[in-house]
Every structure is written in structure tokens, then in C-alpha cells.
Amino acid sequence: MPEDQSKIVVNSWNEWNPLKHIIVGRADGTMVQAPEPATQRNWAEDGFPLGTFGPLPEEMAEKANLQLDNLTSVLEQHGVKVDRPTVLDFSQSVQTPDWVQESMFGTMPARDILLTVGNEILEATMSQRSRWFEYLCYRPLLERYYKEDPNFRWEAAPKPRLMDRSFRKEFWPMFDAMKTDEQMQHTLKMEWGLTEVEPLFDAADVGRFGKDLFVQRSTVTNAAGIDWLRRHFPNHRVHEVSFADPSPAHIDATFLPLRPGLALINRIRPPLTPQLRELFEKNDWEIVESAAPGQKKKAKLSFCSVWLSMNVLMLDEKTVIVEEQENSQMEQFDQLGFNVIPVPFWDVSPFGGGLHCATVDVYREGKLEDYFPKQIAGF
């Protein structure tokens, strides 16, 4: 039966088709998380020594919200409908029958939680106890899409138990004390804080290139999580990839498609999966190295790197939204033939990410396409 196109709310297969509807996160109430087996914060110089936790300062949240609201206006001026999540009391302690966690996190990096693939939005498992309930911030929106769009597939990956056996005991204190080259040994072995007892993944470890999904193995996404995604998307090709990042979390400051035939790679995080370049070359895709970031160090109270410089949002395959201080990155996009829209966004970074992290596609024009018809066996 033909679909009534006027009722379709959810549709997005890649990162570059014309954007029509998106979710933009909020900074309100974001916490420096209480310690848990999956993560620990140790920011003594900024008031949060190891073991302490609490809300990020109100004035920081206000600045971040101004930039998020501005992004919303810019998107609306370009004809994009914008929805926002519901803020919860993230300072509350949360529990399941298996554990108690003394704080939640927030609801700024929407891309971490929700993965849009075609007419489906999938709630990721997440791998931190403080983020176990974060999906609730998006439920009012997902419930609405479900009522309005008879074609919408609303899915949730199995909620993980996140018991102690899901984590390598004492991994983070040991890892945080290491130098970068020692940490890189863990990347080469793909052995970080998660065990393989249950599927775990963050949605932001998935790069969407039509029929091909590239999923980064990382500190928040284990092999079992990638296996689950492969079984869940049988009509896609799910490729496991890794990069020379000492502490990888989320693919979108490392490897990002820009338009058909062109992807951007972090200049200091080359792929450790040799088949990745082979597949791209075989299908006439170019991979360009990102420009150097404008920021020299991470923002205060931020767990994100300066490589948010390449964490950009495509409005369509000719137009890219970039953080306004990233002059070299903007210049590179200009030379690559893109129209660049600069927006202020650096004050958002302590709340969990950049422009791509802060957003989730709801609707982009277009349909499922195969951009890599020539495949490589076993990848």
C-alpha cells in the first residue's frame, strides 16, 4: 500500500541529505557525574576532585543554552523544524534492582542516545549508569512521532544490566594515570573498561552512509554492541572500525561523511582498520584530513576534546554548520566547495559535545541508497 507521504515524520539515511527536522539538546541541569564503574571525573583544578560530583555552574549552563537556542534559530531560519528534549532533575540518584547511581548526567548530546536509520529511531543501550535513564528526556517527542507517523519504527536496544561484571574493575583509575602512548596500547588491543558480557553501545559511535553503517569500537561501545547492531539492521552492512585515538568515544569527532564521495577524517586519528581506506578507494570516495582545531585545550569541565572542530552538522550536501572560532576548518570547507554557516558553540562543549553531538536527525529528504556497491569480503 503506498504510504501517505504527508504523515511521514521520521526519515533519515545519512548525514548529508537536505535536513528538514531535527532535535537539539538542552544544557539545563547537566551534572559532573558521580563516579561509577564506567567513568570517573577528576577535575580538581575546576572544583571537582575525584569522587565529587554536582551540577555544572549555572552561568556556564546559561551561556550554553544561549548557543543552543541560537543554533535552533539558525536552523529554523533555514526551514528546519526543531524539537527539544525534556529536562529531568539530573541531580537525583537513580537505581535499578542491580545498582544505585548517585547522579544522572544531562540531555545535551542527543546524538549519543538516539540513532535514526531511515524510518527508525533506536534508543541506544548506553554504557554508563548515569545515562541509563536519559532516554526518558526524549520519550515525549518519540511518543508524538509514533502517534503522528504510522510508518515510524520506534525501537529500543535491550536495556543493559550494567552490573559490576559489565566493567573491568579498576580500569579507569589505572588508565587515567597513564601517558597517552600507554593508553594507545589499549586502543591497539581494543581493550578498555567494558567487558563483553552484554551488548553496549552509544548511538554516536555509528556513522550513517546509506546502506553502510560504520561503527566505532570504543570505550563506550563493545564488540557485543556492534554484533547486536549487525543483527538488528540485517538490510544494512555494519562495519566495525577503530581509529588511533587513545580514548575513543563517539565516531563524530573522528570520521564524518560530508557528501556522497567525500568523508572527513581526524588528522591525528588515522584508521586502524585497513579495510576502511580500501573500501573507500574501491568505491571512489575521497577521505580528506581535517584541518587543525582552533582551540588549543579542552574547555573547563569538559570530557570532550578540541576535535569538536570537525563535529559539524550538514544542512545538505553543499552546506555545513561549523563552530565560529574554527577558522582553519571553515577555510578547508570553503576550499572543498561548501557554503559555511558559522555559529558560536564552544560554550556548549562542557555539556557533552559539538554541533553534531547536540543534534539528532528526525527527517532528511531522500531514501536508502548504496554508496559502496563494491564491498570487501569480511569487512
Ligand code: ABU
Ligand atoms: N562526543 C564526541 C566527542 C569526541 C571527542 O572529543 O573527540
